[in-house]
Amino acid sequence: MHSQQTSTICAIATPSGSGAIAVIRLSGPNSFSIVQKIFVSKNKLNISSQNAYSILFGDIIDNNKEIIDEVLISLFKNPKSYTGEDAIEISCHGSVYIQQKILELLIDNGAVLAQAGEFTQRAFLNGKMDLAQAEGVADLIASENKAMHRISMQQLKGGFSIELEQLRKKMLDFSALIELELDFSEEDVEFADRSALQKVVEQLHQTIEPLIDSFKLGNVIKNGVPVTILGRPNAGKSTLLNALLNEDRAIVSDIPGTTRDTIEEILNIDGIPFRFIDTAGLRTTSDEIEEMGVKRALDKMNKSAIYIYLFDINTLSISELKADLDQLNRTVPRIVLANKIDLADTEILNNFKTADVDFLFISAKSHDKLEQLKTKLIQSLNLNPSKNEIIVSNIRHFEALKKAHKAIERVKQGIQSGIETDLLAMDMRDASHFIGEITGAISNDELLGHIFKNFCIGK
Numbered sequence: 001m002h003s004q005q006t007s008t009i010c011a012i013a014t015p016s017g018s019g020a021i022a023v024i025r026l027s028g029p030n031s032f033s034i035v036q037k038i039f040v041s042k043n044k045l046n047i048s049s050q051n052a053y054s055i056l057f058g059d060i061i062d063n064n065k066e067i068i069d070e071v072l073i074s075l076f077k078n079p080k081s082y083t084g085e086d087a088i089e090i091s092c093h094g095s096v097y098i099q100q101k102i103l104e105l106l107i108d109n110g111a112v113l114a115q116a117g118e119f120t121q122r123a124f125l126n127g128k129m130d131l132a133q134a135e136g137v138a139d140l141i142a143s144e145n146k147a148m149h150r151i152s153m154q155q156l157k158g159g160f161s162i163e164l165e166q167l168r169k170k171m172l173d174f175s176a177l178i179e180l181e182l183d184f185s186e187e188d189v190e191f192a193d194r195s196a197l198q199k200v201v202e203q204l205h206q207t208i209e210p211l212i213d214s215f216k217l218g219n220v221i222k223n224g225v226p227v228t229i230l231g232r233p234n235a236g237k238s239t240l241l242n243a244l245l246n247e248d249r250a251i252v253s254d255i256p257g258t259t260r261d262t263i264e265e266i267l268n269i270d271g272i273p274f275r276f277i278d279t280a281g282l283r284t285t286s287d288e289i290e291e292m293g294v295k296r297a298l299d300k301m302n303k304s305a306i307y308i309y310l311f312d313i314n315t316l317s318i319s320e321l322k323a324d325l326d327q328l329n330r331t332v333p334r335i336v337l338a339n340k341i342d343l344a345d346t347e348i349l350n351n352f353k354t355a356d357v358d359f360l361f362i363s364a365k366s367h368d369k370l371e372q373l374k375t376k377l378i379q380s381l382n383l384n385p386s387k388n389e390i391i392v393s394n395i396r397h398f399e400a401l402k403k404a405h406k407a408i409e410r411v412k413q414g415i416q417s418g419i420e421t422d423l424l425a426m427d428m429r430d431a432s433h434f435i436g437e438i439t440g441a442i443s444n445d446e447l448l449g450h451i452f453k454n455f456c457i458g459k
Protein backbone atom coordinates (compact mmCIF):
# COMPACT_ATOMS: atom_id res chain seq x y z
CA MET A 1 0.00 0.00 0.00
CA HIS A 2 1.47 3.34 -0.91
CA SER A 3 -0.02 6.76 -1.22
CA GLN A 4 1.27 9.61 -3.28
CA GLN A 5 0.10 12.66 -1.40
CA THR A 6 0.60 15.82 -3.38
CA SER A 7 -0.52 18.31 -0.78
CA THR A 8 1.64 19.56 2.05
CA ILE A 9 -0.30 19.75 5.29
CA CYS A 10 0.36 21.88 8.35
CA ALA A 11 -1.09 22.19 11.85
CA ILE A 12 -0.31 23.36 15.34
CA ALA A 13 0.61 20.19 17.21
CA THR A 14 0.64 21.58 20.75
CA PRO A 15 -2.50 22.34 22.80
CA SER A 16 -4.34 25.54 22.00
CA GLY A 17 -3.56 28.64 24.03
CA SER A 18 -0.25 30.17 24.97
CA GLY A 19 2.67 28.31 26.50
CA ALA A 20 6.44 28.48 26.67
CA ILE A 21 6.90 26.74 23.35
CA ALA A 22 4.55 25.63 20.58
CA VAL A 23 5.21 23.19 17.77
CA ILE A 24 3.86 23.58 14.26
CA ARG A 25 4.36 20.66 11.94
CA LEU A 26 4.29 20.22 8.19
CA SER A 27 4.31 17.11 6.08
CA GLY A 28 4.30 16.60 2.33
CA PRO A 29 6.45 17.00 -0.75
CA ASN A 30 6.73 20.80 -0.50
CA SER A 31 7.52 21.05 3.21
CA PHE A 32 11.10 22.16 2.62
CA SER A 33 10.40 24.67 -0.15
CA ILE A 34 7.48 26.23 1.75
CA VAL A 35 9.45 26.73 4.95
CA GLN A 36 12.43 28.03 2.97
CA LYS A 37 10.26 30.97 1.87
CA ILE A 38 9.52 32.13 5.40
CA PHE A 39 12.64 31.07 7.29
CA VAL A 40 16.06 32.69 7.41
CA SER A 41 18.63 30.57 9.17
CA LYS A 42 21.24 32.12 11.37
CA ASN A 43 24.04 31.11 9.00
CA LYS A 44 21.96 31.73 5.87
CA LEU A 45 21.82 27.97 5.21
CA ASN A 46 19.52 26.55 2.58
CA ILE A 47 17.11 24.05 4.18
CA SER A 48 17.09 21.62 1.27
CA SER A 49 20.83 21.10 1.37
CA GLN A 50 20.78 20.10 5.04
CA ASN A 51 21.03 16.54 6.27
CA ALA A 52 17.96 14.82 7.56
CA TYR A 53 17.50 15.11 11.32
CA SER A 54 19.18 18.51 11.45
CA ILE A 55 17.91 21.30 13.58
CA LEU A 56 18.35 24.87 12.39
CA PHE A 57 18.08 28.09 14.33
CA GLY A 58 16.74 31.22 12.65
CA ASP A 59 13.91 33.69 12.11
CA ILE A 60 10.46 33.33 10.66
CA ILE A 61 9.75 36.38 8.52
CA ASP A 62 6.58 37.61 6.88
CA ASN A 63 6.09 39.01 3.36
CA ASN A 64 7.39 42.42 4.48
CA LYS A 65 10.53 40.82 5.93
CA GLU A 66 9.30 41.61 9.40
CA ILE A 67 10.55 39.09 11.97
CA ILE A 68 7.71 37.13 13.52
CA ASP A 69 9.74 34.91 15.84
CA GLU A 70 13.06 33.23 16.54
CA VAL A 71 12.54 29.50 16.06
CA LEU A 72 14.16 26.09 15.79
CA ILE A 73 13.20 23.93 12.85
CA SER A 74 13.69 20.16 12.82
CA LEU A 75 14.09 18.54 9.42
CA PHE A 76 12.95 15.02 8.53
CA LYS A 77 13.51 13.63 5.05
CA ASN A 78 11.28 10.97 3.54
CA PRO A 79 10.95 8.13 4.23
CA LYS A 80 12.49 8.68 7.65
CA SER A 81 9.76 10.71 9.29
CA TYR A 82 6.58 10.02 11.25
CA THR A 83 4.48 10.27 8.09
CA GLY A 84 7.06 8.81 5.74
CA GLU A 85 7.10 12.12 3.83
CA ASP A 86 9.35 15.16 3.96
CA ALA A 87 8.40 16.84 7.21
CA ILE A 88 9.38 19.83 9.33
CA GLU A 89 8.59 20.77 12.88
CA ILE A 90 8.83 24.42 13.81
CA SER A 91 9.36 25.07 17.50
CA CYS A 92 8.35 28.65 18.15
CA HIS A 93 7.49 30.74 21.20
CA GLY A 94 4.07 29.75 22.43
CA SER A 95 2.19 32.99 21.90
CA VAL A 96 -1.18 32.48 20.28
CA TYR A 97 -0.41 35.34 17.87
CA ILE A 98 2.90 33.82 16.76
CA GLN A 99 1.37 30.36 16.27
CA GLN A 100 -1.47 31.74 14.18
CA LYS A 101 0.83 34.01 12.17
CA ILE A 102 3.24 31.18 11.27
CA LEU A 103 0.33 28.94 10.32
CA GLU A 104 -1.05 31.70 8.08
CA LEU A 105 2.34 32.19 6.43
CA LEU A 106 2.62 28.47 5.72
CA ILE A 107 -0.84 28.44 4.16
CA ASP A 108 -0.11 31.60 2.12
CA ASN A 109 2.93 29.81 0.74
CA GLY A 110 1.10 26.70 -0.39
CA ALA A 111 0.46 24.44 2.60
CA VAL A 112 -3.07 23.36 3.55
CA LEU A 113 -4.48 22.95 7.01
CA ALA A 114 -4.37 19.30 8.11
CA GLN A 115 -7.52 17.38 8.94
CA ALA A 116 -7.85 15.63 12.29
CA GLY A 117 -5.46 12.67 12.37
CA GLU A 118 -4.14 13.36 8.89
CA PHE A 119 -0.46 13.03 9.85
CA THR A 120 -1.13 9.60 11.32
CA GLN A 121 -3.35 8.63 8.42
CA ARG A 122 -0.50 9.44 6.05
CA ALA A 123 1.85 7.41 8.25
CA PHE A 124 -0.56 4.48 7.87
CA LEU A 125 -0.98 4.94 4.12
CA ASN A 126 2.79 5.11 3.68
CA GLY A 127 3.25 1.85 5.56
CA LYS A 128 4.91 3.39 8.62
CA MET A 129 2.42 1.64 10.88
CA ASP A 130 -0.60 -0.59 10.60
CA LEU A 131 -4.10 0.50 11.45
CA ALA A 132 -4.17 -0.97 14.94
CA GLN A 133 -0.92 0.83 15.70
CA ALA A 134 -2.36 4.10 14.40
CA GLU A 135 -5.35 3.64 16.67
CA GLY A 136 -2.90 2.99 19.51
CA VAL A 137 -1.51 6.50 18.91
CA ALA A 138 -4.95 8.04 19.52
CA ASP A 139 -5.50 5.92 22.62
CA LEU A 140 -2.05 6.81 23.95
CA ILE A 141 -2.79 10.51 23.64
CA ALA A 142 -6.14 10.01 25.36
CA SER A 143 -4.79 7.74 28.11
CA GLU A 144 -5.33 9.16 31.56
CA ASN A 145 -4.18 6.31 33.72
CA LYS A 146 -1.41 3.77 34.00
CA ALA A 147 -3.43 0.79 32.78
CA MET A 148 -4.74 2.53 29.66
CA HIS A 149 -1.27 3.87 28.98
CA ARG A 150 0.13 0.35 29.08
CA ILE A 151 -2.54 -1.03 26.75
CA SER A 152 -2.15 1.73 24.18
CA MET A 153 1.64 1.65 24.30
CA GLN A 154 1.53 -2.07 23.57
CA GLN A 155 -0.81 -1.44 20.65
CA LEU A 156 1.42 1.32 19.35
CA LYS A 157 4.38 -1.04 19.39
CA GLY A 158 2.52 -3.46 17.16
CA GLY A 159 1.00 -5.56 19.96
CA PHE A 160 -1.12 -8.26 18.50
CA SER A 161 -1.39 -6.88 14.99
CA ILE A 162 2.07 -7.94 13.84
CA GLU A 163 1.44 -11.55 14.82
CA LEU A 164 -2.05 -11.48 13.33
CA GLU A 165 -0.73 -10.12 10.05
CA GLN A 166 1.90 -12.88 9.83
CA LEU A 167 -0.73 -15.54 10.42
CA ARG A 168 -3.03 -13.87 7.92
CA LYS A 169 -0.31 -14.05 5.27
CA LYS A 170 0.17 -17.76 5.94
CA MET A 171 -3.55 -18.23 5.62
CA LEU A 172 -3.55 -16.33 2.31
CA ASP A 173 -0.84 -18.64 0.96
CA PHE A 174 -3.07 -21.59 1.72
CA SER A 175 -6.03 -19.79 0.22
CA ALA A 176 -4.10 -19.45 -3.05
CA LEU A 177 -3.43 -23.21 -3.10
CA ILE A 178 -7.04 -24.00 -2.33
CA GLU A 179 -8.22 -21.68 -5.11
CA LEU A 180 -5.83 -23.54 -7.41
CA GLU A 181 -7.49 -26.80 -6.46
CA LEU A 182 -10.77 -25.27 -7.57
CA ASP A 183 -9.27 -24.60 -11.01
CA PHE A 184 -8.31 -28.25 -11.26
CA SER A 185 -11.47 -29.52 -9.67
CA GLU A 186 -12.05 -32.20 -12.29
CA GLU A 187 -8.72 -33.81 -11.59
CA ASP A 188 -9.29 -34.21 -7.86
CA VAL A 189 -5.90 -32.98 -6.68
CA GLU A 190 -4.90 -31.51 -3.31
CA PHE A 191 -2.28 -28.76 -3.47
CA ALA A 192 -2.88 -27.48 0.04
CA ASP A 193 -1.57 -29.82 2.69
CA ARG A 194 -4.59 -30.10 4.97
CA SER A 195 -2.65 -30.95 8.12
CA ALA A 196 -0.31 -27.96 7.63
CA LEU A 197 -3.35 -25.77 7.04
CA GLN A 198 -4.91 -27.13 10.17
CA LYS A 199 -1.81 -26.07 12.12
CA VAL A 200 -2.07 -22.48 10.90
CA VAL A 201 -5.76 -22.43 11.69
CA GLU A 202 -5.04 -23.76 15.17
CA GLN A 203 -2.38 -21.10 15.68
CA LEU A 204 -4.81 -18.39 14.64
CA HIS A 205 -7.40 -19.79 16.94
CA GLN A 206 -4.99 -19.78 19.86
CA THR A 207 -3.92 -16.22 19.12
CA ILE A 208 -7.40 -14.82 18.69
CA GLU A 209 -9.25 -16.47 21.55
CA PRO A 210 -7.31 -14.82 24.41
CA LEU A 211 -7.55 -11.49 22.61
CA ILE A 212 -11.33 -11.75 22.52
CA ASP A 213 -11.39 -12.70 26.19
CA SER A 214 -9.16 -9.78 27.07
CA PHE A 215 -11.65 -7.24 25.73
CA LYS A 216 -13.84 -7.51 28.78
CA LEU A 217 -10.97 -6.18 30.84
CA GLY A 218 -9.73 -3.78 28.16
CA ASN A 219 -13.13 -2.22 27.86
CA VAL A 220 -13.54 -1.67 31.58
CA ILE A 221 -10.07 -0.18 31.83
CA LYS A 222 -10.92 2.25 29.07
CA ASN A 223 -14.28 3.23 30.52
CA GLY A 224 -13.73 2.61 34.23
CA VAL A 225 -14.38 -0.63 36.11
CA PRO A 226 -17.99 -0.39 37.30
CA VAL A 227 -18.30 -1.24 41.00
CA THR A 228 -21.79 -1.01 42.48
CA ILE A 229 -22.17 -0.42 46.22
CA LEU A 230 -25.24 -2.20 47.54
CA GLY A 231 -26.78 -2.74 50.94
CA ARG A 232 -29.73 -2.09 53.17
CA PRO A 233 -30.67 1.51 53.99
CA ASN A 234 -28.31 3.14 56.48
CA ALA A 235 -25.60 0.50 55.98
CA GLY A 236 -23.17 3.33 55.19
CA LYS A 237 -22.96 3.07 51.39
CA SER A 238 -22.81 6.80 50.76
CA THR A 239 -20.33 7.18 53.61
CA LEU A 240 -18.15 4.57 51.91
CA LEU A 241 -18.32 6.35 48.55
CA ASN A 242 -17.32 9.63 50.20
CA ALA A 243 -14.53 7.94 52.13
CA LEU A 244 -13.10 6.38 48.96
CA LEU A 245 -13.26 9.66 47.08
CA ASN A 246 -12.11 11.64 50.08
CA GLU A 247 -14.84 14.22 49.53
CA ASP A 248 -18.44 14.83 50.52
CA ARG A 249 -19.91 13.67 47.25
CA ALA A 250 -23.12 11.96 48.39
CA ILE A 251 -25.55 13.05 51.10
CA VAL A 252 -25.12 11.02 54.28
CA SER A 253 -27.76 10.95 57.01
CA ASP A 254 -29.12 8.60 59.64
CA ILE A 255 -32.50 8.63 57.90
CA PRO A 256 -32.91 5.32 56.05
CA GLY A 257 -33.62 5.88 52.38
CA THR A 258 -31.40 8.95 51.98
CA THR A 259 -29.96 7.96 48.60
CA ARG A 260 -32.59 7.44 45.95
CA ASP A 261 -30.86 7.77 42.63
CA THR A 262 -27.54 6.26 41.67
CA ILE A 263 -24.40 8.38 42.01
CA GLU A 264 -21.30 7.54 39.98
CA GLU A 265 -17.74 8.72 40.49
CA ILE A 266 -14.39 7.62 39.08
CA LEU A 267 -11.46 6.88 41.36
CA ASN A 268 -8.02 5.73 40.24
CA ILE A 269 -6.62 2.85 42.23
CA ASP A 270 -3.12 1.70 41.27
CA GLY A 271 -3.55 3.32 37.88
CA ILE A 272 -6.86 1.66 37.11
CA PRO A 273 -10.01 3.78 36.95
CA PHE A 274 -12.84 2.35 39.04
CA ARG A 275 -16.33 3.76 38.58
CA PHE A 276 -18.03 3.52 41.99
CA ILE A 277 -21.81 3.58 41.94
CA ASP A 278 -23.63 4.46 45.16
CA THR A 279 -27.22 3.22 45.16
CA ALA A 280 -30.50 3.40 47.05
CA GLY A 281 -30.68 1.11 50.10
CA LEU A 282 -32.32 -2.24 49.35
CA ARG A 283 -35.70 -2.67 51.02
CA THR A 284 -39.32 -3.15 50.04
CA THR A 285 -40.95 0.21 50.16
CA SER A 286 -44.26 1.84 49.36
CA ASP A 287 -42.48 4.99 48.21
CA GLU A 288 -42.67 4.92 44.42
CA ILE A 289 -39.49 6.93 43.85
CA GLU A 290 -37.49 4.88 46.32
CA GLU A 291 -38.75 1.72 44.69
CA MET A 292 -37.46 2.95 41.33
CA GLY A 293 -34.13 3.62 43.03
CA VAL A 294 -34.00 0.07 44.36
CA LYS A 295 -34.73 -1.29 40.90
CA ARG A 296 -31.90 0.82 39.49
CA ALA A 297 -29.55 -0.45 42.17
CA LEU A 298 -30.23 -4.07 41.23
CA ASP A 299 -29.87 -3.19 37.57
CA LYS A 300 -26.47 -1.65 38.22
CA MET A 301 -25.43 -4.73 40.20
CA ASN A 302 -26.08 -6.95 37.20
CA LYS A 303 -24.10 -4.69 34.92
CA SER A 304 -21.12 -4.13 37.18
CA ALA A 305 -17.73 -5.82 36.98
CA ILE A 306 -17.68 -6.23 40.77
CA TYR A 307 -20.19 -5.29 43.42
CA ILE A 308 -19.76 -4.46 47.06
CA TYR A 309 -22.34 -5.62 49.56
CA LEU A 310 -22.09 -3.49 52.67
CA PHE A 311 -23.91 -4.20 55.94
CA ASP A 312 -24.07 -2.68 59.41
CA ILE A 313 -22.48 -5.30 61.67
CA ASN A 314 -24.42 -3.95 64.65
CA THR A 315 -27.90 -4.41 63.25
CA LEU A 316 -27.72 -7.46 60.97
CA SER A 317 -27.48 -11.08 62.12
CA ILE A 318 -25.37 -13.64 60.32
CA SER A 319 -28.44 -15.46 59.10
CA GLU A 320 -29.97 -12.24 57.76
CA LEU A 321 -26.69 -11.49 56.01
CA LYS A 322 -26.67 -14.92 54.38
CA ALA A 323 -30.27 -14.52 53.30
CA ASP A 324 -29.45 -11.13 51.75
CA LEU A 325 -26.45 -12.53 49.90
CA ASP A 326 -28.49 -15.45 48.56
CA GLN A 327 -30.80 -13.02 46.84
CA LEU A 328 -28.09 -11.08 45.08
CA ASN A 329 -26.38 -11.80 41.77
CA ARG A 330 -23.99 -14.72 42.10
CA THR A 331 -22.33 -14.53 38.71
CA VAL A 332 -20.81 -11.07 39.20
CA PRO A 333 -17.78 -11.13 41.55
CA ARG A 334 -18.58 -9.50 44.88
CA ILE A 335 -16.87 -8.17 47.97
CA VAL A 336 -18.76 -8.26 51.27
CA LEU A 337 -18.00 -5.58 53.85
CA ALA A 338 -19.01 -5.54 57.51
CA ASN A 339 -19.30 -1.83 58.29
CA LYS A 340 -19.36 0.29 61.46
CA ILE A 341 -16.85 -1.84 63.36
CA ASP A 342 -16.03 1.28 65.38
CA LEU A 343 -19.40 0.85 67.09
CA ALA A 344 -19.22 -2.92 67.48
CA ASP A 345 -18.32 -4.61 70.80
CA THR A 346 -16.01 -7.61 70.93
CA GLU A 347 -18.90 -10.03 71.27
CA ILE A 348 -20.36 -8.97 67.94
CA LEU A 349 -16.95 -8.96 66.28
CA ASN A 350 -16.09 -12.41 67.59
CA ASN A 351 -19.45 -13.74 66.56
CA PHE A 352 -18.94 -12.54 62.98
CA LYS A 353 -15.38 -13.86 62.91
CA THR A 354 -16.81 -17.38 63.16
CA ALA A 355 -19.28 -16.86 60.30
CA ASP A 356 -18.49 -18.84 57.19
CA VAL A 357 -18.87 -15.81 54.94
CA ASP A 358 -15.86 -14.18 53.36
CA PHE A 359 -15.86 -10.50 54.27
CA LEU A 360 -13.75 -7.55 55.37
CA PHE A 361 -14.36 -5.60 58.57
CA ILE A 362 -14.31 -1.86 57.90
CA SER A 363 -15.42 1.46 59.22
CA ALA A 364 -16.42 3.75 56.40
CA LYS A 365 -16.85 6.68 58.75
CA SER A 366 -13.36 6.49 60.23
CA HIS A 367 -11.75 5.41 56.92
CA ASP A 368 -10.58 2.22 58.59
CA LYS A 369 -9.37 -0.68 56.36
CA LEU A 370 -10.04 1.17 53.12
CA GLU A 371 -6.60 0.16 51.86
CA GLN A 372 -7.49 -3.52 52.25
CA LEU A 373 -10.63 -2.87 50.27
CA LYS A 374 -8.64 -1.26 47.47
CA THR A 375 -6.24 -4.21 47.37
CA LYS A 376 -9.17 -6.57 47.21
CA LEU A 377 -10.71 -4.62 44.34
CA ILE A 378 -7.50 -4.86 42.33
CA GLN A 379 -7.24 -8.59 43.11
CA SER A 380 -10.83 -9.17 42.01
CA LEU A 381 -9.95 -7.83 38.58
CA ASN A 382 -7.51 -10.65 38.12
CA LEU A 383 -5.13 -8.35 36.35
CA ASN A 384 -1.49 -8.90 36.96
CA PRO A 385 0.14 -5.67 35.84
CA SER A 386 3.57 -7.27 35.51
CA LYS A 387 2.22 -9.88 33.14
CA ASN A 388 2.87 -8.89 29.57
CA GLU A 389 -0.41 -10.14 28.25
CA ILE A 390 -1.98 -8.19 25.45
CA ILE A 391 -5.30 -6.55 26.13
CA VAL A 392 -7.74 -5.47 23.45
CA SER A 393 -9.58 -2.29 24.38
CA ASN A 394 -10.84 -1.19 20.98
CA ILE A 395 -14.40 -2.21 20.15
CA ARG A 396 -13.66 -2.27 16.42
CA HIS A 397 -10.90 -4.81 16.96
CA PHE A 398 -13.12 -6.81 19.26
CA GLU A 399 -15.90 -7.03 16.66
CA ALA A 400 -13.49 -8.00 13.88
CA LEU A 401 -11.80 -10.57 16.11
CA LYS A 402 -15.14 -12.18 16.91
CA LYS A 403 -16.01 -12.41 13.21
CA ALA A 404 -12.58 -13.80 12.36
CA HIS A 405 -12.93 -16.31 15.17
CA LYS A 406 -16.23 -17.56 13.80
CA ALA A 407 -14.81 -17.92 10.30
CA ILE A 408 -11.79 -19.78 11.66
CA GLU A 409 -14.08 -22.13 13.58
CA ARG A 410 -15.83 -22.89 10.30
CA VAL A 411 -12.52 -23.53 8.54
CA LYS A 412 -11.47 -25.84 11.36
CA GLN A 413 -14.65 -27.83 11.23
CA GLY A 414 -14.59 -27.78 7.44
CA ILE A 415 -11.15 -29.40 7.31
CA GLN A 416 -12.19 -32.00 9.88
CA SER A 417 -15.36 -32.95 8.09
CA GLY A 418 -13.79 -32.63 4.64
CA ILE A 419 -16.30 -30.12 3.24
CA GLU A 420 -16.34 -29.04 -0.38
CA THR A 421 -13.24 -27.12 -1.36
CA ASP A 422 -15.19 -24.07 -2.55
CA LEU A 423 -16.91 -23.70 0.83
CA LEU A 424 -13.59 -24.05 2.61
CA ALA A 425 -12.12 -21.39 0.35
CA MET A 426 -14.95 -19.04 1.22
CA ASP A 427 -14.51 -19.44 4.98
CA MET A 428 -10.78 -18.89 4.63
CA ARG A 429 -11.37 -15.71 2.66
CA ASP A 430 -13.73 -14.51 5.39
CA ALA A 431 -11.18 -15.21 8.12
CA SER A 432 -8.38 -13.35 6.33
CA HIS A 433 -10.74 -10.51 5.55
CA PHE A 434 -11.69 -9.85 9.17
CA ILE A 435 -8.13 -10.13 10.42
CA GLY A 436 -7.10 -7.76 7.64
CA GLU A 437 -9.66 -5.27 8.88
CA ILE A 438 -7.88 -5.03 12.21
CA THR A 439 -4.42 -4.50 10.81
CA GLY A 440 -5.64 -2.30 7.97
CA ALA A 441 -4.43 -4.67 5.25
CA ILE A 442 -8.06 -4.44 4.21
CA SER A 443 -9.46 -0.96 4.55
CA ASN A 444 -11.63 1.50 2.75
CA ASP A 445 -12.08 5.25 2.83
CA GLU A 446 -15.18 5.08 4.96
CA LEU A 447 -13.44 3.03 7.64
CA LEU A 448 -10.35 5.24 7.60
CA GLY A 449 -12.44 8.41 7.75
CA HIS A 450 -14.29 7.03 10.72
CA ILE A 451 -11.13 6.10 12.60
CA PHE A 452 -9.11 9.23 11.97
CA LYS A 453 -11.85 11.79 12.55
CA ASN A 454 -11.51 11.13 16.28
CA PHE A 455 -7.86 12.14 16.32
CA CYS A 456 -6.56 15.55 17.31
CA ILE A 457 -5.64 18.02 14.60
CA GLY A 458 -1.86 18.00 14.35
CA LYS A 459 -1.53 14.27 15.04
Ligand SMILES: Nc1nc2c(ncn2[C@@H]2O[C@H](COP(=O)(O)OP(=O)(O)OP(=O)(O)O)[C@@H](O)[C@H]2O)c(=O)[nH]1
Pocket (backbone or CB within 6 Å): 231, 232, 233, 234, 235, 236, 237, 238, 239, 240, 251, 252, 253, 254, 255, 256, 257, 258, 259, 260, 279, 280, 281, 282, 339, 340, 341, 342, 343, 362, 363, 364, 365, 366
Ligand atom coordinates in the same frame (compact mmCIF):
# COMPACT_ATOMS: atom_id res chain seq x y z
N1 LIG B 1 -20.19 4.94 63.54
C1 LIG B 1 -20.29 4.79 62.24
N2 LIG B 1 -21.30 5.33 61.57
C2 LIG B 1 -21.36 5.18 60.25
C3 LIG B 1 -20.39 4.44 59.52
N3 LIG B 1 -20.72 4.44 58.24
C4 LIG B 1 -21.85 5.16 58.13
N4 LIG B 1 -22.24 5.60 59.33
C5 LIG B 1 -23.43 6.41 59.66
O1 LIG B 1 -24.58 5.68 59.27
C6 LIG B 1 -25.60 6.58 58.79
C7 LIG B 1 -26.04 6.18 57.40
O2 LIG B 1 -24.98 6.39 56.51
P1 LIG B 1 -25.19 6.56 54.95
O3 LIG B 1 -23.85 6.57 54.34
O4 LIG B 1 -26.10 7.67 54.65
O5 LIG B 1 -25.92 5.18 54.64
P2 LIG B 1 -26.48 4.64 53.25
O6 LIG B 1 -26.19 3.21 53.20
O7 LIG B 1 -25.98 5.48 52.14
O8 LIG B 1 -28.02 4.85 53.44
P3 LIG B 1 -29.19 5.08 52.35
O9 LIG B 1 -28.71 6.08 51.39
O10 LIG B 1 -30.32 5.55 53.17
O11 LIG B 1 -29.47 3.75 51.76
C8 LIG B 1 -25.00 7.97 58.86
O12 LIG B 1 -25.41 8.58 60.06
C9 LIG B 1 -23.51 7.70 58.89
O13 LIG B 1 -22.77 8.70 59.56
C10 LIG B 1 -19.30 3.85 60.28
O14 LIG B 1 -18.42 3.19 59.75
N5 LIG B 1 -19.34 4.05 61.62
Ligand SMILES: [Mg+2]
Pocket (backbone or CB within 6 Å): 237, 238, 239, 250, 251, 252, 258, 259, 278, 279, 281
Ligand atom coordinates in the same frame (compact mmCIF):
# COMPACT_ATOMS: atom_id res chain seq x y z
MG1 LIG C 1 -26.91 6.61 50.80
